[in-house]
Amino acid sequence: MAISEPHNRSRRRPVPPTTRAKKVSRPARTGPGAPVVEFRAVSKLYSGGDIGLDQATFSVERGEFVFIVGSTGSGKSTIMRLLIKEIDCTEGTIRVAGRDLDQINRRRVPLYRRNLGVVFQDFKLLPNRTVYENVAYALQVTGGTRREIRDKVPDILRLTGLSTKLHNYPEQLSGGEQQRVSIARAFVNHPPLLLADEPTGNLDPETSIGIMQLLYRINRTGTTVLVATHDQAMVDKMRRRVLELSQGRVIRDEATGLYARDETTREFAARLRGAGIDSPEV
Amino acid sequence: MRLGFFLRESLRSMRRNAAPSFAALATVLVTMLVLGVFIPVFQAATGAADSVRGRVLVDVYMKTSATAAQDARVRKEILALPHVGSVQFESKEQALKQQSKQDPGAFALLGTNPLPDTFHVVPDNPGNVLLVRGELTPKGPSGHEAMIDPAIKNVSNHTEDTQKILTITSYVKWILFGLTLLLVVASTLLIANTIRLSLYSRRREVEVMKLVGATDWFIRWPFVIEGVIVGAIGATIAIGLLAVTKIALLDPLASNWSLIAAPRTIGFAWLIVVLLAAGVAISALGSGVSLRRFLRV
Numbered sequence: 001m002a003i004s005e006p007h008n009r010s011r012r013r014p015v016p017p018t019t020r021a022k023k024v025s026r027p028a029r030t031g032p033g034a035p036v037v038e039f040r041a042v043s044k045l046y047s048g049g050d051i052g053l054d055q056a057t058f059s060v061e062r063g064e065f066v067f068i069v070g071s072t073g074s075g076k077s078t079i080m081r082l083l084i085k086e087i088d089c090t091e092g093t094i095r096v097a098g099r100d101l102d103q104i105n106r107r108r109v110p111l112y113r114r115n116l117g118v119v120f121q122d123f124k125l126l127p128n129r130t131v132y133e134n135v136a137y138a139l140q141v142t143g144g145t146r147r148e149i150r151d152k153v154p155d156i157l158r159l160t161g162l163s164t165k166l167h168n169y170p171e172q173l174s175g176g177e178q179q180r181v182s183i184a185r186a187f188v189n190h191p192p193l194l195l196a197d198e199p200t201g202n203l204d205p206e207t208s209i210g211i212m213q214l215l216y217r218i219n220r221t222g223t224t225v226l227v228a229t230h231d232q233a234m235v236d237k238m239r240r241r242v243l244e245l246s247q248g249r250v251i252r253d254e255a256t257g258l259y260a261r262d263e264t265t266r267e268f269a270a271r272l273r274g275a276g277i278d279s280p281e282v
Numbered sequence: 283m284r285l286g287f288f289l290r291e292s293l294r295s296m297r298r299n300a301a302p303s304f305a306a307l308a309t310v311l312v313t314m315l316v317l318g319v320f321i322p323v324f325q326a327a328t329g330a331a332d333s334v335r336g337r338v339l340v341d342v343y344m345k346t347s348a349t350a351a352q353d354a355r356v357r358k359e360i361l362a363l364p365h366v367g368s369v370q371f372e373s374k375e376q377a378l379k380q381q382s383k384q385d386p387g388a389f390a391l392l393g394t395n396p397l398p399d400t401f402h403v404v405p406d407n408p409g410n411v412l413l414v415r416g417e418l419t420p421k422g423p424s425g426h427e428a429m430i431d432p433a434i435k436n437v438s439n440h441t442e443d444t445q446k447i448l449t450i451t452s453y454v455k456w457i458l459f460g461l462t463l464l465l466v467v468a469s470t471l472l473i474a475n476t477i478r479l480s481l482y483s484r485r486r487e488v489e490v491m492k493l494v495g496a497t498d499w500f501i502r503w504p505f506v507i508e509g510v511i512v513g514a515i516g517a518t519i520a521i522g523l524l525a526v527t528k529i530a531l532l533d534p535l536a537s538n539w540s541l542i543a544a545p546r547t548i549g550f551a552w553l554i555v556v557l558l559a560a561g562v563a564i565s566a567l568g569s570g571v572s573l574r575r576f577l578r579v
Binding site for chain 2: 118140142
């Protein structure tokens, strides 16, 4: 079921993303041109002495779709955790929408997080709530009224293709469906920035395509999307900006990159012929 | 509106986490039941010990020849001593009447009254009884005890018995106090621990809430309200059981058994208030405080 579903959904395509974009996109908090995410010489040293990030510098403009790739322990998750302010950096400055994360004190962290949408590998849904309630919770947290919830939640669940599962509990859903619920929850407030940490890490390739498609659709509404991933095939197919990390350093930043630096000639040829690359061996 | 939301949230979580909620409720119930039994028992026992101590007094026997003027003088002297609470006078006639009630034959045979006038001296505090006795019989320069007044024939000397009563009753009081304290501490820890366990099973939920941008108190209120509800229900059931026991078992016995009817035990209304407040406060505080650990995300 989980596998066949993305196909169905993509055929249906309930709302063309472009029409949604007008309704959804928000003006940037600060002046035009200010990057949504800016890392300046950011280092993170964990208490055990492990290096999370080492002098990482990069910035992400509004509306970009960025893949952060790299092997395990290269610092992808550190970037995510820094951005949601679960941890603080040891050195350097991180700005999100022009705001220095160091300046946000502990009590204001919840308010800051409401400007982010976050998607995790393990979905992190509330097990005691139905799909509808899980998404509604993100609105309730911000003080959303019942009317607002009634308006927005079914809408976003339709967009994510979950309108038939409103009253199911997370454990009754497949992995792909759960991930779509968590994307719906992340996006229901229309945050200017969406972070996804290995969103397809637990999913099979077919389901992953559906999830990526959804993230892409969200990106098309003007939301900046950062995706940390291991999923080579996905990165290669999407042809978006790629930021590669190794041992905490940014070692590559390409506007339309592949997962790995070089293509083999076989892949190159295959791409020129217009065929999909199913399993690039690099 | 907010309160309604929090209330719904806590009811929902109780429904969805029925087992841990029930465990917490049962813990509160049992603890409150034990406390509800033990508090009155402690008070009754302390009251009994106190009343035994209250009977500790010094008897001052006058010479049989003592005149009313001498009696009055001695009374004044006794009252002037430190640590004297009150003085009760028993004339020889009263003493005779009292004694002959117990053994009418013997005293009728005697013909005359051999009993002296007596002062029963009650110390201001049972612990001071020996001090008072010492003051009544100060040591003279020769080292022998003398009476403070020549009209006094004798001062009762139960030093050893008195000492025993005082030590034993004070031990009893301290042991009871220690037990009650232990019980209260154990109850608090037990309830706090049960709550902690039920929170622990939901720490992931709390983590997710924080990641979505919920403030600490937004997450905490439903838990605190849940604690209040669980504590109130548990304490109420405990009070109900205690009330049934009291009405069915204790009240009929009270007339025969002085310990139960001891005047110093807590009133039932007060017991209800204490138990309810303790149950609610411990479980609400317990959930609020225990949650703090999981809120650090």
